[in-house]
Amino acid sequence: MTGPTEQDGFETISPGDAFTLLGNETRIDIIRVLGETSDESLSFSALRGRVNVADSGQFNYHLNKLAGSFVRRTDEAEYELTYAGAQVIGAIFAGTFNQRGLTRSFDLDSTCTTCGSVLLVEYEREHVTISCPTCNDQRSTFAFPPGAFENRPRDELVDAFDTWLRLYLTAVVEEFCLTCAGRMRGSIIDDSQYLDDQEVGIEHICERCTNRSVNSVGVYLLYHPAVVAFHYDHGIDLTETPLWELSWLHEQETTVVSRDPWQVQFSSEINGDHLEVMVNEDLSISIL
Ligand SMILES: [Zn+2]
Ligand SMILES: [Zn+2]
Structure with a gap:
């Protein structure tokens, strides 16, 4: 040695x-x-x-x-x-190294914004999947430490999913790899392969450990002050609403304006008011 x-x-x-x-x-x-x-x-x-x-x-x-x-x-x-x-x-x-094989499946205290069905949580292979059994679409899939299930009743566990997912997505959008502390690089990609019904998505890859995360344009914009303020002005606190209740994160709300260079327009509409945001090739954001 x-x-x-x-x-x-x-x-x-x-x-x-x-x-x-x-x-x-x-x-x-x-x-x-x-x-x-x-x-x-x-x-x-x-x-x-x-x-x-x-x-x-x-x-x-x-x-x-x-x-x-x-x-x-x-x-x-x-x-x-x-x-x-x-x-x-x-x-x-956290059970990262020594816990395997834990599986759970239960109804979430939350309904599908499209059809009203109760959303389902499944935990398998150390990943949480939240989906609508009727629409048959996956709202979120993410790795989650098995140790977090210990001593947590179901409602606290659901809060823990949301907290964990926010931490993870915040880090990804800020180009920080939570797996290895390396730098992630983001780009707009053609994405029908990875996200249902989405023409494009945002891919982040870690330069060091090649950890990869593909998310909707909505997820990329989730913490932009203009998006947060627009929702807040209409009675929606994006810092408190569970991510799986935000239908616009998962549905097609984007228009590809240009592919070379990439320009993707994101549209949000609440009670007749509109917010239009452009995400550019270099992932810079302009409010239209
Ligand atoms: Zn549904
Ligand atoms: Zn990494």
Whole structure:
């Protein structure tokens, strides 16, 4: 195993070495205890007591393996998680690495804006799909951490879907990859293949991990101040309304004005008032 190396001021170990360090239950217990404690840090004896390893030498060996990468020794000679350690405990609690096969299916307390049927939630392969069983269309499909189902009653779970989806879409529109913290690049694409009934969509691809997200033009405009204000003036708070209740996010509300360069016009109509927005080739937005 190679030791830590200095690179551009960062101390790095290879990903393989980092994951090898985690391949031991005692080390995972150390990280878990440090993640669960309400104290900022724990002394050696307090940590050892909570991890419950009788052999002090064994415990010391495993703690030293983690020191410098997932655990750090404070100036007061106590132990706390590093950012990497906190990410590991977060992934464990979210069930990212260790929970599989959870499936759920239930009615949403929300109706289809087209036909009035009750919308259906299905959870499978760590993805949530919200759809209308009558129109047979998918409103939203997104990856969702299985650990979020723990200790959440159904209504809170639905709020959690909406919060998670907003966080994800906000990051995508701002070109930030939540998977790897890399930069995403967006472009307008011909999109009948990915979004039902939509002639065009907005595709974002991460430059680093190639994570890909394709969304409607409506989703891209969801947080634009002019769109938020237009809805607010007509009694609709876009920051509170669940995304699957916004029919214009999923229906064809766009007109392709030009394909080279791309110019796509988005139209919104509420009570006879209109908002017209143009999305340009470089994804800049103009209000018409
Ligand atoms: Zn429907
Ligand atoms: Zn990425």
